[in-house]
Amino acid sequence: MSIPSETNTQVLLTSRPNGIPQAEHFQIVETAMPALESGQFLVRNEFLSVEPAMRGWVNAAANYSDPVPLGSVMRSFAAGVVVASRHPAYAEGDRVMGMLGWQTYAVSDGSTIRRKVLEHDLPLSLSLGVLGINGVTAYFALTEVGEPRPGDTVVVSTGAGSVGSAAGQIAKLMGCRTVAITGGPVKMQMCRDEFGYDVAVDYKAAGFAEALALACPDGVDVYYDNTSGPISDAVVRHINKRARIVICGTASISNWEPWPSGPRVERHLLNKAARMQGFLVWDYEHRYEEAISKLACWVRSGSLRYREEILDGMVAAPDAIAGLYRGENFGKRVIRV
């Protein structure tokens, strides 16, 4: 029940990017340890999350959440352990995950906590990945928006990514035929060997459109889209009657201001009575535990595999988002602090 005497290392957003945030938009600072008021507790973060959506959080354009204010700690999910508490519901030693920011220590009154991490037999870092937002996103976006049925062909863009790989494996567990779209031979093999896709297609290779057509001889029933852009345009040409396109991310578009153009989807959606629907995981907050209990069960049994890429130290943070967009990571990127 004592505040550690060291300082708090924080990563601040110091300028606002137009597009993808780069290292230059952040600054690492040392600040004094905060005092705890009644009803608060202190978390020592062990892992900080790095994810594509953070691009949207720092941009000024209207988005699904208010932009991170300049000069404040970068918003992020983090997982850690309660080290001091003046809050009745949180005790020292509790493992928690929440919107704790890119910093070593975070004060919370509970409102920033997403959940207590109860899977003590599994690594804490998983609460930021396959047992966190990534896994929960894949689970609800696929099942609630994608609505896959046994025998459906499910195509996943960024099929090797932390969300995509979970979506592909859950679709497979639901009896679907799964097709990964990914970049390069290493990720192709990972998709087939680790994540169990029936086929992997390389969007960087010549003849991508033809390879995709060959991979989907019966058309596409569910398209789990993390990219938008030309990859999606190619997939949309193959949708079946009543197909469901889940818009979960737009990783291939680096900037939405001005609004980029592409082939219009309206006629395709009309001719197939198909739908395209955006997914925000926040809408499923009340059902997190339902998803995580299933995901944890699959992880324990080995039927849901994951990759993590652990960067060491706060110094890795400023460039970490840009690195995601450079496509350099294999698996869910987290920072160990």
Add this chain to the structure above:
Amino acid sequence: MSIPSETNTQVLLTSRPNGIPQAEHFQIVETAMPALESGQFLVRNEFLSVEPAMRGWVNAAANYSDPVPLGSVMRSFAAGVVVASRHPAYAEGDRVMGMLGWQTYAVSDGSTIRRKVLEHDLPLSLSLGVLGINGVTAYFALTEVGEPRPGDTVVVSTGAGSVGSAAGQIAKLMGCRTVAITGGPVKMQMCRDEFGYDVAVDYKAAGFAEALALACPDGVDVYYDNTSGPISDAVVRHINKRARIVICGTASISNWEPWPSGPRVERHLLNKAARMQGFLVWDYEHRYEEAISKLACWVRSGSLRYREEILDGMVAAPDAIAGLYRGENFGKRVIRV
């Protein structure tokens, strides 16, 4: 129970348009009256339907139905009276509506009949409009895909059209605030005075985008889209969280080959967890009577108003579809034969 002795006047599709079918793509011919085999009956068509979707039926590109073969009678809905029958379920005098084609007489074995028209107190032509495909489309597309809730703002493009005007009025009956997008002052007034929209916005006028924004101060919950194109691009900028965009038609795009470009919708759908979904009325065939019984009730009570434009004689047929796309009609266009 005798075949009339006159000839059958038919409109054939004689060449295939790339885009909107014009008068030159059709030919009017006189053919011999067909003989009736057992299990068949003869319908004297009284009204032929003209609708925007017929563009898709004659084009070679893959669509939701096979293209009309060259040299055959133009596919269309028509309403008429059984004048001779060797079919146990159809008697002389029965009023029927179905896919009977642009011709004076049609032989059917029942498979081309959509329904017997039982609303004897209402004009037969309505079975091609507000009590036919148009009304049924508006009803199911709005209620099943649009899912309006009381208080929602519902925007309808081609708000004065035969589908749009029905959709707008049904939304109003469901407790929504309704906004019509239409072209020119005459249709604007029609939207407000006849079809009860709260606001009408002129897409042809300067300042359309601003007028639309003013018309939707609380954003757009349901967009019933019959146009696609720049009109839709303007509406999409105002969608609310969990908005539903119903793709019912694409009247503003004259040609989908090559695939036209426009602003990408993915990010808007994602940020708002909104959906865009195509609607094909054929998917609701088993529920036609449910819709028509409600629509007829509203028509009788005066709470669902409609406009018809009746062209006289088969000579009007060849140019009739092109005329729709020139925007010259007020109300559901039918041909009296």
